[in-house]
Amino acid sequence: MPEGVEIEFYRRSAEVALDxxxxxxxxNDEWFLKSGTTAEALTDAxxxxxxxxxxxxxxxxxxxxxxxARLGLRFGMTGRLIVDGEASIDYLEYSSxxxxxxxxxxxxxxxxxxxxxxxxPRRLGGVVLDxxxxxxxxDAFVVTPSQLRNRVLVxxxxxxxxxxxxxxxxxxxxxxxxxTLWRAGLDPARAAGSLSRPESxxxxxxxxxxxxxxxxxxxSHTGRLQDSRHRGGQCPKDGVELLRRQIGGRTxxxxxxxxxxxx
DNA sequence: CTCGACTCCTGTTAGC
DNA sequence: TGCTAACAGGAGTCGA
Numbered sequence: 001m002p003e004g005v006e007i008e009f010y011r012r013s014a015e016v017a018l019d020x021x022x023x024x025x026x027x028n029d030e031w032f033l034k035s036g037t038t039a040e041a042l043t044d045a046x047x048x049x050x051x052x053x054x055x056x057x058x059x060x061x062x063x064x065x066x067x068x069a070r071l072g073l074r075f076g077m078t079g080r081l082i083v084d085g086e087a088s089i090d091y092l093e094y095s096s097x098x099x100x101x102x103x104x105x106x107x108x109x110x111x112x113x114x115x116x117x118x119x120x121p122r123r124l125g126g127v128v129l130d131x132x133x134x135x136x137x138x139d140a141f142v143v144t145p146s147q148l149r150n151r152v153l154v155x156x157x158x159x160x161x162x163x164x165x166x167x168x169x170x171x172x173x174x175x176x177x178x179x180t181l182w183r184a185g186l187d188p189a190r191a192a193g194s195l196s197r198p199e200s201x202x203x204x205x206x207x208x209x210x211x212x213x214x215x216x217x218x219x220s221h222t223g224r225l226q227d228s229r230h231r232g233g234q235c236p237k238d239g240v241e242l243l244r245r246q247i248g249g250r251t252x253x254x255x256x257x258x259x260x261x262x263x
Numbered sequence: 264c265t266c267g268a269c270t271c272c273t274g275t276t277a278g279c
Numbered sequence: 280t281g282c283t284a285a286c287a288g289g290a291g292t293c294g295a
Contacts, residue, residue: 001288031272034291059289076272077288094287096274122273124289157266166290174288249268250288 001077001094004140004171005214007059010073010081014054014063017083017108017116022046026107027127034074034126041129045069046108057136058170072131073106076124082117093175093221096121140171141211145204153192153200160188161248172207174250179223180210182235187259188247229253 002010025046027039045065053064061073061081073081078095080087096103106118106127118125138147151168153159162168163177172180181188184206186199195203214220224236233242235255242253 003289074289076290078272078274094275098274120272122287124272126290155265161266164289251286 001092001173001175001220002059002075002079003173003176003220004056004058005176005211005220006092007056007061007075007171008141008215009219010061010075011054011056013081013083013086014051014061014116016086017063017110017114018051018054020114021048021050021111022108023048023111024109026104026109029105029123031123032105032120032126034128035131037127037129042071042127045129046071057133057139058166059173060131060133060136060170062131062133070130072128073118074126074128075118076120076122076126078122079105079118079120079125082115082119084114084116091219091221093219093226136166136170137168138170140169140176140207143169145201148204148207149200153195153203155193156191158188158247159186159190159192159195160250160252162192164248164250173220174252175220175223175226175229176207176210176214177250178229178253179214179220179225180207182223182225182253182255182259183210185258187261188252188254189245189261225253 025042027033027042050066051063052066055062059074063071065071080092103119103121104117105120105123108116137151148169152162160177160181163172184202186203214222228234228236228242231244233253234240235242235257238255238257240255240257243256245252
């Protein structure tokens with residue numbers, strides 16, 4: 001599904017859409033417009049303007065508009081960005097592999113004939129004009145070890161739940177969290193504030209490596225744990241059956257042998 | 264403020 | 280073969 005890694009791919013593909021006059025938009029799905037955003041407001045903000053910069057905080061793609069407005073795009077778990085017919089990624093875990101224009105929830109037409117589409121079968125994404133960026137924590141790609149210790153590795157909440165809390169650190173989704181904790185040998189259910197200094201440093205190191213690997217390999221579904229994330233799946237390291245639990249409301253796989261509860 | 268539970272969405276898939 | 284129910288998870292809301 002789209003996590004910070006996929007949104008980074010979307011951001012890069014959105015750079016193709018910069019500096020091109022916008023001639024028309026399609027924002028007919030009212031459900032898809034969030035936080036009071038309306039089709040009228042989007043029309044006012046975008047028509048005859050241009051995108052000037054493509055940014056990203058966590059899973060939020062932010063397109064700066066030439067009049068000072070900012071367009072926030074969210075992709076839920078099945079959203080893709082398609083610019084000029086080119087999808088920036090060719091595989092998306094949990095999404096349909098079909099290519100159905102009926103799933104276009106928001107479309108921007110450029111005067112040169114090009115088109116940018118937000119295609120989201122399950123409609124869990126959204127479009128926000130001038131999104132509240134203060135609600136997001138530091139982006140996972142640039143978070144420092146001390147920021148992670150101060151903002152994430154505190155309290156009694158399950159470690160994985162904290163990693164998924166976008167207001168603490170932004171961009172980590174379920175697959176990045178499971179892969180990182182699996183590589184770091186940390187139990188996802190441990191209290192977030194219970195990590196020793198060496199453990200927290202191990203977590204930071206593996207988070208950075210996982211993000212780099214996923215970027216290099218094409219997405220958050222390319223982890224070494226991925227093929228085993230199913231009922232009865234075995235740990236690729238130890239060969240023992242993985243634990244399957246709900247942590248932070250998400251299906252969580254971990255290895256009882258090298259991610260033991262005792263830490 | 265914190266935190267778990269609940270809800271939304273719908274294509275896919277497992278199972279009868 | 281055909282149907283139904285479970286499943287997936289990002290994000291917002293609500294209540295304790």
